[in-house]
Amino acid sequence: MSVPPLCEAFVLHFGEMGSRWGINRTVGQIYAVLFIAERPLCADDIVDRLGISRSNVSMGLKELQSWNLLRQRSIPGDRREFFHTPDDIYAIVRTLVDERKKREIDPTLSVLRELLMRSPESESERHAQERMREMHDLIELLTSWYADVQKLETERLIQLLSLGSRIVKVLDMKDRLFALPGGKRSANPEKGN
Amino acid sequence: MSVPPLCEAFVLHFGEMGSRWGINRTVGQIYAVLFIAERPLCADDIVDRLGISRSNVSMGLKELQSWNLLRQRSIPGDRREFFHTPDDIYAIVRTLVDERKKREIDPTLSVLRELLMRSPESESERHAQERMREMHDLIELLTSWYADVQKLETERLIQLLSLGSRIVKVLDMKDRLFALPGGKRSANPEKGN
């Protein structure tokens, strides 16, 4: 690997992490190299830096593209393609989460829906369906929250994240303000917004 | 596999999903079987249901225990151990997220911290560090938000999740209420709570 020591450590670590995620070591390393590169790189640049075969790089780039994690740029008069990662790291994370959701969550949700439609043929199937229902409802809650939050601009998102659990203080305050005179609070005062 | 058709579909799906996550197919299937079981199961029950070797089950259970995803129960007068999953699916998801964080995020964070301490020896290292800094700060923001939210009781969490992005409406309202008379709002009115 022909990159400065600091970069090498970063790239190697991302290779290892890559294998703990769904992607493989090489793909992780390719993304790491592109992420810290000062300029867009062509396939052969990556071959030089990682010391792996040209075909392996080609497959790795394909994989990363299928994750929507790459941007391309072509230089006029140069036949090669140059690849880089989005500048905005928030955008990268959003894409990453979207893609993992698409691959890991959505298929599960649709299987669960299908299985919950069937009529149980035995007590054990009935019980199994009950558990599947719990799982389905939780996943649905989480994903619809995420879909909602995904729409916020980055600045808003940071504001919300920085607040952390102090957000419940704000909620309490709101509930007190909206409490009905008799003391019983309305069930869901914000639902209509 | 000797489970009712409905259960079989569920178990097979979780096997497939298991491979997309870090865990392998068998481990995914074992968890699926335990998750929908009506009662705690011993290792041989799992052998019967999945049709895999006893030693494979033993290793799978070990793996799941290292993820803190199992509860054990022993029946007096019976030498076998019986395993089951927590009843509360929220507890399961919390554990899952904790463990994935421990394995996938924390090591990265500590590598990034170490690399950010070093002095860059070249322009390309300096630039790489800048990117690492962005990544570090974002991961830190996300994990500290998570640590915060993790502390909430389930009911509070559900309340918050159900609100989705409508939460920003509440924030805006709060900001208006706390706006200083001159119109300039204080930087962080909730910080002291």
Place this chain on the structure above:
DNA sequence: TCGTATTTTCAGAAATGTCTGAAAATTCGG
């Protein structure tokens, strides 16, 4: 302590995943 039921370990077989070089395909200037 012994004997039996049960669990764990582990070497190697089987299966799966990754990587390479060579060849095929594509792209584009001339």
Place this chain on the structure above:
DNA sequence: CCGAATTTTCAGACATTTCTGAAAATACGA
């Protein structure tokens, strides 16, 4: 259309992971 530069594909070599059966270890009642 030709030919050089570049990318993609893919069969098989190589590497890693998973799985099994047999043997070892453990637990526990008698």
